[in-house]
Amino acid sequence: MVKTPIYMDNHATTPLDPRVLEAMMPYLTQAFGNAASRSHSFGWTAEEASELARDRVAALVGGSGKEIVWTSGATESINLALKGIAEFYKDKGNHIITAKTEHKAVLDTCKRLERSGCEVTYLDVDQTGRLDPEAVRAAITDKTILVSVMVANNEIGTIHPIKEIGAITKEKGVFFHVDAAQAAGKIPLDVNEMHIDLASLSAHKVYGPKGVGALWVRRRPRVRLTGLIDGGGHERGMRSGTINVPGVVGFGVAAELAMKEMAEEDARVRGLRDRLQAAITKDLDMVFLNGHPEHRLAGNLNLSFAYVEGEGMMMALKDVAVSSGSACTSASLEPSHVLRACGVEEELAHTSIRFGLGRFTTQEEVDHVAKLVVEKVQRLRDMSPLYEMAKEGIDLKSIEWTGH
Amino acid sequence: MAYSDKLIDHYENPRNVGTLDKDDPNVGTGLVGAPACGDVMRLQLRINDDGVIEEAKFKTFGCGSAIASSSLVTEWVKGKKVDEAAKITNSVIAEELSLPPVKIHCSVLAEDAIKAAIADYKQKKEDPKAAPQPAAAVAK
Numbered sequence: 001m002v003k004t005p006i007y008m009d010n011h012a013t014t015p016l017d018p019r020v021l022e023a024m025m026p027y028l029t030q031a032f033g034n035a036a037s038r039s040h041s042f043g044w045t046a047e048e049a050s051e052l053a054r055d056r057v058a059a060l061v062g063g064s065g066k067e068i069v070w071t072s073g074a075t076e077s078i079n080l081a082l083k084g085i086a087e088f089y090k091d092k093g094n095h096i097i098t099a100k101t102e103h104k105a106v107l108d109t110c111k112r113l114e115r116s117g118c119e120v121t122y123l124d125v126d127q128t129g130r131l132d133p134e135a136v137r138a139a140i141t142d143k144t145i146l147v148s149v150m151v152a153n154n155e156i157g158t159i160h161p162i163k164e165i166g167a168i169t170k171e172k173g174v175f176f177h178v179d180a181a182q183a184a185g186k187i188p189l190d191v192n193e194m195h196i197d198l199a200s201l202s203a204h205k206v207y208g209p210k211g212v213g214a215l216w217v218r219r220r221p222r223v224r225l226t227g228l229i230d231g232g233g234h235e236r237g238m239r240s241g242t243i244n245v246p247g248v249v250g251f252g253v254a255a256e257l258a259m260k261e262m263a264e265e266d267a268r269v270r271g272l273r274d275r276l277q278a279a280i281t282k283d284l285d286m287v288f289l290n291g292h293p294e295h296r297l298a299g300n301l302n303l304s305f306a307y308v309e310g311e312g313m314m315m316a317l318k319d320v321a322v323s324s325g326s327a328c329t330s331a332s333l334e335p336s337h338v339l340r341a342c343g344v345e346e347e348l349a350h351t352s353i354r355f356g357l358g359r360f361t362t363q364e365e366v367d368h369v370a371k372l373v374v375e376k377v378q379r380l381r382d383m384s385p386l387y388e389m390a391k392e393g394i395d396l397k398s399i400e401w402t403g404h
Numbered sequence: 405m406a407y408s409d410k411l412i413d414h415y416e417n418p419r420n421v422g423t424l425d426k427d428d429p430n431v432g433t434g435l436v437g438a439p440a441c442g443d444v445m446r447l448q449l450r451i452n453d454d455g456v457i458e459e460a461k462f463k464t465f466g467c468g469s470a471i472a473s474s475s476l477v478t479e480w481v482k483g484k485k486v487d488e489a490a491k492i493t494n495s496v497i498a499e500e501l502s503l504p505p506v507k508i509h510c511s512v513l514a515e516d517a518i519k520a521a522i523a524d525y526k527q528k529k530e531d532p533k534a535a536p537q538p539a540a541a542v543a544k
Contacts, residue, residue: 309442311467315407315415326442326467335442346440383421383471385446385463386439401438402516 002368004319010299010358011154011182012323016250017207017359023253024209027246035243036234046245053252060206060255061180061199062190063216069235070243073213074181075105076228077200078148080215080239081177082109084225085146085198086118089175095143097121097174099131100341101158102150106179107337110148119143128292129158129342137168146175151183155325155338155354156291157300159187166195175223181205181213185258186266186297191216197223203247207359208254212247215239265359270298272366273357277301279370284377286390290325290339290352299357304348307387308380313353316376320369325352347396407468408502414472419479422461424448432525434517443470443510447477447517451525455486462517469507473497473514481518490522 007015027049035050037043054065071077086096096113098106100122110120121139125131136147147169152159162178169176177198180189184199185206191199196218203212217223217238231240258265281287286306302325305313310326325336326349335349344352355369381387386396407415424431430450437444443466450459460478464471476497481489497503497511 307465309466309470311442312415312465312471315468350439350442383418383463384465385435385444386465388423388463396439399435401440401444402436 002362002364006320006365006369008355008357008361008365008369009321009323010356010361011157011205011354012356013204013210014207014358015360016204016209017254017257019257020208020250020254024246024250027249031245033245035245036232046243049249049252050243050245053248053255056252056256057201057214057248058216059259060184060189060201061196061216062192063199064219067216067219069215069217069238070248071213071215071239072211072244073204074179074200074202075213077202077213077215078103078105078177078179079109080225080228081198081200081217082106082113082146082148083228084238085175085177085223086113087226088224089145093143093145095119095121095141096146096148097123097136097139097144098148099123099125099150099160101125101129101153101155101338102148103154103179103181106148106150125158125341127343128295129153129156129290129338130292130295131160131165133161133164133168136165137172140168140172140174144172144174146177148177148179150179150181151189152180152187152297153291153338154182155336156302156342157182157296158292159183159295159297162189162196163194169197170195182297185255185262186299188262191218203251203254206254206258209247209250212244212251214248214251266298269357269359269361272361272363273299273301273355275363276355276357276366276370277303279367280373283374287377288348290342290344299361301355301357302352303355304344304352305377306348306351307384307390308351308377310351310353312380313351313376316380317353317369317372320372322356323354325354326350407504411469411472411501411503414475414501415468418462418471418475420459420461420475420482421463423463424450424459424461429528430525432521432523432528434520434522434524436516436520437466437470437513439465442466443513445470445474445513445517447474447514447521449481449489449518449521449525451486457481457484457486457489466510466513467507469501469503469510470513472501473503473510474517476500477514477518486522486525489518492518 033042033046035046054068058065175197181202199216201214204210227238288304290302310324339349434447445464448461462474464474494511494515
């Protein structure tokens, strides 16, 4: 019997790897020093641990540890990158380019920057959620200072053509920031090969602790930022505040494990994901894949189950932790902006379920979830007036619905 | 979000799921909501010549609260006179199921479904020759 509840929401967060916790423990207990204390061994021990962690975290993107700015997470990193660049380079320009499918950390930061005089272009994506690099080129003006693109999407897992976009930003002399929260540690990244200038990273998406992140900021040629948090001038003035030593140690070990086990884990998780998809689509009709069939994260499976509303579905899968792009899961009552940007009709956006597989997902869990999904979708379709009408051949689009 | 036991019971063991013959002159059909909004309810009532609701069936596309609200009203309207059933308001449905504020619209939809089903029935009785069509949702 499979143990429940089953966690299949690894895009939201990942469990702490026990090896990471073990590495953190000394820094939560006897090695409690402040990394900024220069006058005693407590401080030196903490600083040494933090410096080693910088190298390990920078390796996620092929950068140098000297280029790491510790933060509280990817949201802060993104805020620092976007607001910091916009402020420091305001005399150079005020135009930022991003995509409609970005995380709210980028979109809401851009909205705020728009209120303070920036102009932001939100690029469309194709049906699989991918940006066309040529669309980035076409959007660049002489006022453009920054292009910000996520490496992989948190909802549909789609991986953007980062290297191609980076080549364009380099050619045009525009800074390139990537939100690598979902991708780092899952797929190989190289800031030099991809011409990335800034990269936002998060520990808890790679089996590290919550509350820790990093912004990788290129040193050669130097990228400058105006810090958001003033204080002791930590992190080369870009982010004041005492370093979360146990947190960054955990992030460092999590990064090292992710790099070391990447190839093996990718193959294993991808195999499980494909197994889940095959088992679900074998027994159910009218199931649609959201995102790109190939260019997507190994652990991501985002499916729309036509005529079955997402939240109702999640309630049926009560022992399985997944998430939905349905409106009902949010206060806004708007379905997922990512699915809408991919041109998924609202009807289908409401029926989407995101399965996020990860390091600790087992084949037994996958088989159990597949069986449960098939059973529950069939049950809910038997209760769905839309499914009945569709089966009778009624075109649902011919009906004048009384929307609210 | 924690749901009430009553809501979960109606969701897990929905009462009166099914379909009645929409062409039966004694059956009123109410189809409310919209797929694009994430919820659609279809409530069907079989009403005898004394104006008593003898049978109620539903099918709902929607979240757990929408399914539970429709299941609940099928229980409530059965055995009631049409005029009494028409008096069921969303607030009593919301109260019975302890719906959280973001789910109040599900109870509004259930109230609308009752009204729409009764309206459809009345229309059929007044004009039996009119093509049967689900009230509220009209073919373009």
